[in-house]
Amino acid sequence: MDLEEIKQQFIDALSKVGSEKDLAELEVEFLGRKGKLTTVLKGLSDLTIVEKKRIGGAANELKEFIAEEFRIKNLEFRMKKWELIGEQEKQDINSIIPDSRFQIPPSTLGHIHPISNFLFKINRVFEEMEYEVVDGYEIETDYYNFTALGTHLDHPARDEQDTFYIKDLEHPDKKDLLLRTQTSAMQVRYMKKHPLPIKIIIPGKTYRRDNDATHSPMFHQFEGLVVGEGITLGDLKSTLMIAMKKLLGENTKIRFRSSYFPFVEPGLEVDVTCAICKGSGCNVCKNTGWLELLGAGMVHPDVLKAGGIDSEKYSGFAFGTGVERMVMVKHAIPSLKLLYENDIRFLEQF
Amino acid sequence: MKFSYNWLKQLVDFNKTPQELADDLSCKSIEIENIEKFGGDFLDTIVVGQILEINKHPNADKLQITKTDIGSQTLQIVCGAPNIAVGQKVPVALIGTKLPMGEIKQAKIRDIESFGMLCAQDELGIGNDHTGIMILDPDLPLGKKLSEIYGDWVLDGNILSNRGDLQNHMQLAREIGAIYGKEIKEIQNIENWKLEIENSGPVDVQINNLEACPLYTAQAIKGIKIGPSPTWMQQKLLACGMKPINNVVDITNYVMLEYGNPLHAFDAKKIPTIETQGNYPKKHQIVVRLSKKGEVIRTLDGQDHELPEELLVIADHEKPIAVAGVMGGENSEIDETTSIVILESANFNQKYIRKSQRELGLATEASSRFAKDLSPYLAFQCLQRAAELLVELASGELIGGPVKAGAFSFEKRIVKFDYEKIRNYLSMDISKEESIKILKNLGFEIDGNDISVPLWRKDVGIWQDIAEEVGRIYGLDRSKEHELSIQIEPKTEKALYFEQSAKKYLASLGLTEIYTLSILSSETAEKSKILGHYFEISNPMNEYDYIMRSSLVPGLLAVASNNAKKFERFSFFELSKIYLPSDKEEAPSRENRMLSLLVYGEKNEDGILILKNYIDHFAGAYGLNFQYENDAKPKEFMHPGRCAKVIYKEEVIGNIFEVHPIVSENLDLKNRCCVAEINFEAFVDDALDVENRFAEEPSEVIYKEFSRFEVSKRDIAVVVDVGTNTIDIIKEIKNTDEKVVGAELFDEYVSDKFGAGKKSVAYHLTFQASDRTLNDTEANELFDKVLKILSNKFNAELRR
Incomplete structure (x- = not known):
């Protein structure tokens, strides 16, 4: 039989199909083991190579066409069927459920995610120290995330492989919006809008193009920022001493080490007493007794200037860290993945 | 980056163990991530010997019997390596030496007594060469312990991105000197090195892109005799993880480790010349330019690369001869026949080097240095230092002087020195004299109130930078605590308090909080049939994960799908943001908190009613009153008979529905699944009884691993x-x-x-x-x- 003929027959037959059963029969008629199209395809082996190519190609095309039509028709039937069931199962939202089927208080309590709970704690600690808690944008401009923070265009962090950029549908070459890589992105935005002095923490989600055993493309940070007159490194030190004791325990000590972040000067790395071994040395702290926990420093004068602040008159400090690692240390969670897998067997432990 | 402890000790006088040094550097300069002994303790019983005699082994074709002089005596040693010859000096492991592979014992090897072992480089733990016995420098004295020649400690340091200048021993020694109050020992004739170069050699350099290559210097050297480099140099290379090759290549690597600028040596005869006027009618032509698409180069590691557009290359008049700052090409490589060398010492922009590394998947000692910002000053230093060594150690003779293209200013930056301000800023009891001493040891010059910044430091330009220099060397940890006196009236947004309160309340109703990623995969979105979104990522990590969610529901359903494989019944909530187009000039986006709830595994119509009860309890707890209206126009993903709008103050703030059975099928949800999503922001302002105080739930939970095997x-x-x-x-x-x-x-x-x-x-x-x-x-x-x-x-x- 001619392929065109088969196609026409199929289209005619399909238009007459009235039920799922009809459709199934039609499928057998065309695509079944002894179906019309199957017979053509089987017959191919008797043909010459040239004919095989010509007819074989067209036959396979037809086969795909028919299969797709079946799929669409089938979905149509299922949708119709569900419309019907929808009608049968129709439930008025304002009817009342018998109490026996909904108990408050429930027999088992739900669970708060450990990241939430740790963020509550961070907020509590800084609120006790009279900080304002501030929410920032996760989709930020390149300016606030990088330029205003002194990350010049050649800096490795600006490389595309580290930062997610948002597609600008009108200007495909423009890379203006991005997913913030650090909560510090909120610093200059806040400075511009608020009078001095400033004393805030910014908890929230951050993003980097990393996905492996120890990195998740989305993670959480919190950032502290204080700006005013006569702020010194000594203020930063006392602040972190108090905060870390409240956050990690009364016996926590801190240590400042030299480091570099483009938006602070001097920049430093802050180590805290290892929360696991209390400083005596263990696997988690690689036997040093210290955990490298925060980045910090005195706010760079260029950042203050970007925020519209006179950097000769005022100074400030900033500090920040990742939340996940603190959560993992606190609960001895061995893998970052567990935090975002949302497996009930994990969640119900908290 | 690896540093040799013994080498640092030669450059500056200090009396600290490797561990003490590492601790001090980690606090004050660069973080030392690892300390490793170089060459094991067993090097104490491995000595220099000289092969006096080699005889065939009577019972084995592949073995030879040597008589080897170790100074105090001559030993008979059986050896299997074919590369030995009479007169060579070799490492001899004496009986009793405990090598990692086992202890050396007096033994009969095929009936012949053997009193020790001749060693290959890898057996000594100082390299990975196992091609034959390691042939030592003929000048080494017999019987000298290998530990005295090769033993060392290697410090592995993490160089921060602003301190490219520290990627060498000389500058790290300067930091160590500042830490311990010492000056470094500059090499003797450094004063003779020129800062100005007049083009006086047979090389013509042309830079086509000054942004990519601010400075290129070169020196031609003739009469080069290729041979091994001296032992002291090989030891330093090995300790720093580099393989000795020959004197010319080793000198370029050594100078890079010593002064920090990567160098490259070309064989001059492989670089065509052009006709010019002046002292040198023929000059070898070097062009620094960006690659054209499709150009090819075989690099020194034998790999062929088809270059994409715009990688920085060094070329002759037509073809690339090196990938600039990354690796040389085979077509201009030094070999045993080389007699004229063109030495390159240039400054390349870090951005271009990183691009080459990425595009070619190639990272080398050179490229990793250039990938951090280097001062062009280092290029001047290194060219002249390497030229000197080529004359001294490879019998070279300079042809004319150095040539250069590009520019570098030798004017030093001046920063005002205000001691009081610095002391205050750092909150440190440091004297003016101490501050000055630190700065001087770091190479700063001080003239009254003017500090001039050394040319290799690109990172210092304002007084706060000077404060950092003083502070970190003195010890940032010595900052005196001072109680913060700043007081504000915190105006924390109500939404943040309400968010905490709502989460706690929902958990008390029996719902479990989940955290899903804000980046959705197209697959997750498609399965749930909720496809609308506003923001897409232009460079996602893979072709699927590019959607910034505009609803929490797809993520919630994906989590349900995973858990439904193991559980018949559960309920979740997520309270988090979705991403909508900005409605204000100054806002980059509108990030809207949504509350989403899911109930899985309830029978018949119970699901949606139970879900509604949850929402009503939630609303009631905050004095809110929601209405519900059956949805006459259900969306594709909703069960057509079980869906409703949630209404607050006459506005639709969300919906509640059973998941359409076809969507459930897509997601392998065997039981009925009901979902609600409501706009949290819509009622933040009206919510009553939100406690304006943060507090965590006390939790001392230690996580217990759960089984992932089938249930x-x-x-x-x-x-x-x-x-x-x-x-x-x-x-x-x-x-x-x-x-x-x-x-x-x-x-x-x-x-x-x-x-x-x-x-x-x-x-x-x-x-x-x-x-x-x-x-x-x-x-x-x-x-x-x-x-x-x-x-x-x-x-x-x-x-x-």
Whole structure:
């Protein structure tokens, strides 16, 4: 039989199909083991190579066409069927459920995610120290995330492989919006809008193009920022001493080490007493007794200037860290993945 | 980056152990991530020997018998390596040496006595060459311990991105000097090095892109005799993880380790010349330019690369001869026949180097240095230092002087020195004299109130930078604590308090909070048929994960789908943001908190009503009142008869629905699944009784690992007394065996047909082992065990 003929027959037959059963029969008629199209395809082996190519190609095309039509028709039937069931199962939202089927208080309590709970704690600690808690944008401009923070265009962090950029549908070459890589992105935005002095923490989600055993493309940070007159490194030190004791325990000590972040000067790395071994040395702290926990420093004068602040008159400090690692240390969670897998067997432990 | 402890000690006088040095550097300069002994303790009993005689082994073709002089005596040693020859000096492991591969013992090898072993480089733990016995410098004295020649400690340091200048021993020694109050020992003739270069050699350099290559210097050297480099140089290279090759290549690498600028040596005869006027009518032509698409180069590692557009290359008049700053090309490589060398010392922009590394998948000692910002000043230093060494150690003779293209200013930056301001800023009791001493040891020059910044430091330009220099070397940890006196009136947004409060309240209703990623995969979005979104990522990590969510529902359903493989019934919530187009000039986006809830596994119409009850309880707790309106125009993903709008103050703030069965099928959700999503921001302002205080739930939970092996499921129905508590039954079931991980009541039915005062209770049982998947027999045994316990404790009978 001619392929065109088969196609026409199929289209005619399909238009007459009235039920799922009809459709199934039609499928057998065309695509079944002894179906019309199957017979053509089987017959191919008797043909010459040239004919095989010509007819074989067209036959396979037809086969795909028919299969797709079946799929669409089938979905149509299922949708119709569900419309019907929808009608049968129709439930008025304002009817009342018998109490026996909904108990408050429930027999088992739900669970708060450990990241939430740790963020509550961070907020509590800084609120006790009279900080304002501030929410920032996760989709930020390149300016606030990088330029205003002194990350010049050649800096490795600006490389595309580290930062997610948002597609600008009108200007495909423009890379203006991005997913913030650090909560510090909120610093200059806040400075511009608020009078001095400033004393805030910014908890929230951050993003980097990393996905492996120890990195998740989305993670959480919190950032502290204080700006005013006569702020010194000594203020930063006392602040972190108090905060870390409240956050990690009364016996926590801190240590400042030299480091570099483009938006602070001097920049430093802050180590805290290892929360696991209390400083005596263990696997988690690689036997040093210290955990490298925060980045910090005195706010760079260029950042203050970007925020519209006179950097000769005022100074400030900033500090920040990742939340996940603190959560993992606190609960001895061995893998970052567990935090975002949302497996009930994990969640119900908290 | 690797640093040799012994080398640093030669450059500056200090008296600290490797560990002490590493600790001080980590606090004050660069973080030392690892300290490793270079060459094991066994090097103490491996000595320099000289082969006096080689004879064939009578019983083995591949073995030879040597007589080797170790100064104090001559030893007979059997050796299997073919590369030995009479007169060579070689490492001899004496009897008793405990090599990692085993102890050297006096032994008969095929009937011939052997009193030690000649060693290959890898056996000494100082390299990975195993091509033959390591041939030592002929000038080494017999009997000298190898530990005295090669023993060292290697410090592995993490160089920060602003301190490219520290990627060498000289500058790290300067930091160490500043830390311990010492000046470094500059090499003797550094004063003779020129800063200005007049082009006076037979090389013509042309830079086509000054941004990519601010400075290129070169020196031609003739009469080069290729040979091995001296032992002291090889030791330093080996300790820093580099392989000695020949004197010319080793000198370029050595100078890079010493002064920090990567160098390259070309064989001049392989670089064509052009006709010019002046002293040198023929000059070798070097062009620094960006690659054209499709150009090819075979690099020194033997790999062929087809170059994409715009990689920085060094070329002759037509073809690339090196990937600039990354690796040389084979077509201009030094070999045994080389006699004229063109030495390159240039400054390349870090951005271009990183691009080459990325595009070619190639990272080298050179490229990793250039990938951090280097001062062009280093290029001047290194060219002249390497030229000197080529004259001294490879019998070279300079042809004319150095040539250059590009520019570098030798004017030093001046920063005002305000001691009081610095002391205050740092909150440190440091004297002016101490501050000045630190700065001087770091190479700063001080003239009254002017500090001039050394040319290699690109990172210092303002007084705060000077404060950092003083502070870090003095010790940032010595900053005196000062109680912060700043006071503000915190104006924390209500939404943040309400968010915390809502999460706690929802958990108290029995719902479990989840955290899903804000980046959705197209697959997740498609499966749930909720496809609308506003923001896309232009450079996603893979072709799927590019959607910034505009609804929490797809993520919630994906989590349900995963958990439904193991559980029959659960309920979740997520309270987090979605991403909508900005509605304000100054806002980059509108990030809107949504509250999304999910109830899975309820029977019939219960799901959606239970879900609604949750929402009503939630609203009621905050004095809110939501209305519901059956949805006449259900969306594709909603069960057409079970969907409604949630209404607050006459506005639709969300919807509540059972998931359409076809969507459920897509997601492998076997049971009914109901979802609600409401706009949290819509009622933040009106919510009552939100406590304006943060507080965590006390939690000392230590996570316990759970099994990921397949679970086995069984249902059990038993008849018990009407008064039996169904929760007590669950407790007993769970106590049966540690492999009984779940028990859930799904039916409770009182009827006389079970006997007077009896009822039937039915449970889903879940069995799982921590180390394997249970087979049917094991699952049946557990079932029987549970039944036995229930009949013992509750007089239960299996319902047939």
